[in-house]
Amino acid sequence: MNEMAALPVAEVKEKSLAILMGVGVPGTDAAQTVDALLDAELCGVESHGLMRLNAYVERLVQGTIAPAPEIQVTVRDAIARIDGGNGLGQVVMTKAVDTCEALAKTFGVGIASIRRSNHFGTAAYYARSLARQGCVGFVASAAGPTMAPFGGMDLLLGTNPFAVAFPGREMTFCADMATSAAAKGKIRIYAQKGDAIPLGWALDEDGHDTTDPHAAIRGILLPMAGHKGYALAMVVDMLCALLSGAALSGESSSLFRSDCPSGTGHFAAALDIAHFLSPDEFADRAQEWFDTLRSSRKRPGVSRIYIPGEPEADCLAASGATIRILRQTAESLEQNYQKYGA
Incomplete structure (x- = not known):
């Protein structure tokens, strides 16, 4: 069984930043990437946290991720088309979310179709960012080929995650899920x-x-829920790949294969709540709804009913100055730091 290592958060952040900057990533972009990875770890989603850093570094060193991408944004009314320049997904998606927010504040809705990007961590990280700005946020990504069509055997679809977030008075709803x-x-x-x-x-x-x-x-x-998850995976591929011109999941390469660009596509949308009704009214009604759901009758053996996003928020709130990560991840972090960051 793999043991856990307890490390100071500040040390992990400093070493992760040094590693990325050591392989050519600008400081601001490195900070965006590390913030997203640490957020996943501190929210208890270690599968999308620091264990991904080694794969990013391998791709950066191989040249299949551009350390300082030229991100191109083309805007027409409330729609943005974004070419990520094959940059780190966290950097590209941060640009996309900022663009969506600005468009939503003007038009009520902002939509971004993104191509030539890479793995971006958790979709929740970006959806929650939009919710903090008074928006309903929707974020999705195509992924490498890992899933077959329902009833099939060929790897033609990805886990294709999506997230939706919106604010309540006291908490933020955030549903983030793979379609597998x-x-x-x-x-x-x-x-x-x-x-x-x-x-x-x-x-x-x-x-x-x-x-x-x-x-x-x-x-x-x-797929999750059988044929339903299969259908949702196809919907995400449509939004992220067909609309953007990016590679379909079955055409892209795995994050853990560093010999060619992944060609990943994303999709983001923001609805500015203030264009629909008072944000205070929305937040109050949402919170009343959350409270009703949480206080409803529980099944035998169930101690608490959660709102989506609440377990992760509780985990983040309880995090302190120390982080527990898999020892294998800690060893990989140290090896990369000695090689690129020290």
Whole structure:
């Protein structure tokens, strides 16, 4: 079983920044990337946190991610088309979200279609950013080929995550989910910890159900909710790839394959609440709704009803000056720091 390492957050942040800057990423862009990775870790979503840094570094060193991309934004009315210049996904998506917010404040809605980007961490990070600005935020991304069509065997779809966030008076609703039964990063965490995955998450290479995370990584991820997850994965591919001209999931390359650009596409939309009704009225009604749901009758054995995003918010609020990460991730961080950042 993989042990955990406890490290000061400040040290992890400093070393991560030094690593990215050591392979040519400008300071501001490095800070955006590290902030997104640490946010995932502190929210308890380690599958999209620091374990991804090593893959980013390999791609930056190989030249399949541009360390200082030329991001091109073309705006027509409330629509932005963004060419990410093959930059780090966190950098590209931050630009897209900022653009969507500005358009939404003018037109009531802002939509961005993004191509030539890369893995951007959690979709929740960007959707919550829009919610903090008084918007309903929607963010989605195509992903590398890991999932087959419902009933199929060929890897033609990705986990294709999406997130939706909006503000209440006391908390922010944020639903962030893969369209597969589980994110592949989560399965990698199970593999590192030496734990079996739940039945129904994946098939092995021969199409048989498996609880072995290593067989799942080599095999086929299953869609969430069967044919419904399959349909949603196609919707995300349409928004992120067909609309933008980016690679479809089945045409892109895995984050963990560093010999060619991934060609990832994203999609973002912001609705400015103030264009619809008073933001205070919206926040009050949302909070009343949340409170009604949370105080409703619970099933036997259930101690608490959560609003989507609440477990992650609780985890973030409870985080202190120390962060616990997988020892393998900590060792990779130190190796990269000694090689590129020290």
